[in-house]
Amino acid sequence: MLMEFLAGLEGSALAAGLRGSKWVYPLVNAGHIAGIALLFGAIAGFDLRLMGAWPRVPQEALAKVLVPVAGTGLCLAAGFGSLLFIVKATEYAASSLFLAKMVMLAIGLANLLAYRLLSRRLAWSHGSAAAPPSPLLLRLCGAVSLVVWLSVLVLGRLVGYF
């Protein structure tokens, strides 16, 4: 069932167009990388802050900048990534590296959800330069986030080599 659906995607006019293009595919690929760069770069900074780095830098201010940037990166990476995927949908779906990447991606998103739920229940200290120390769970979300998004990045890159 799934394989038929994937084969259908792979056989679509959109996939065929990407496969045969001179510029579009490489640019879509670059767009995927740009999304990854924004996501990982921004979230790494925020995760480190969550884990206690730069304690005098206000966490709320960092969140206002880094979280939207990371979120935009995630959307770009997922959007362009989907286009890259359909070009060889059946082959990628059969790759254990690609599947591992998808599993890590799911964990990353689950962790993101957990963080959002947790942080909503904690009061930020408004107006003071130092944010309250994150409770252990928030620190853990930061650490998990860092490891998981890096894993997604590495697994994604390895797909092209094995």
Place this chain on the structure above:
Amino acid sequence: MNRRTFLLQTASLAILAALGGPLARAASAHHGWGWATDEEFELSGHVTGVKFGNPHGELSLDVKGEAWLVEIGQPWRNERAGLTEDLLAVGTKVTVHGHRSANRDEKLMKAERLVIAGKDYNLYPDRQS
């Protein structure tokens, strides 16, 4: 940040930027060929399968009973050489000139030039093949 940190960081950046030039020159000579050996390699066989398109095309060959995989070019490169999918129908005899994988256990090579029915299809006219 203090003055010393600022100066150290700026100096490091300047050095990195200066290194970029010669590194770029060296890199341009070997992009994409790093996994293959330097010597010219030739393979003749019959087509068992072909898939054109991004990220790169692939040709499966039966070479005296062995299954080989040949990487062919990106769509624009194949087009430029006049290489089309219909020229590589299953059963077609083809000779491929290029570079084989440095891993001798792999039956994998990257094509520079293909010869089909006596006609040359050169994917990399700038390279010797």
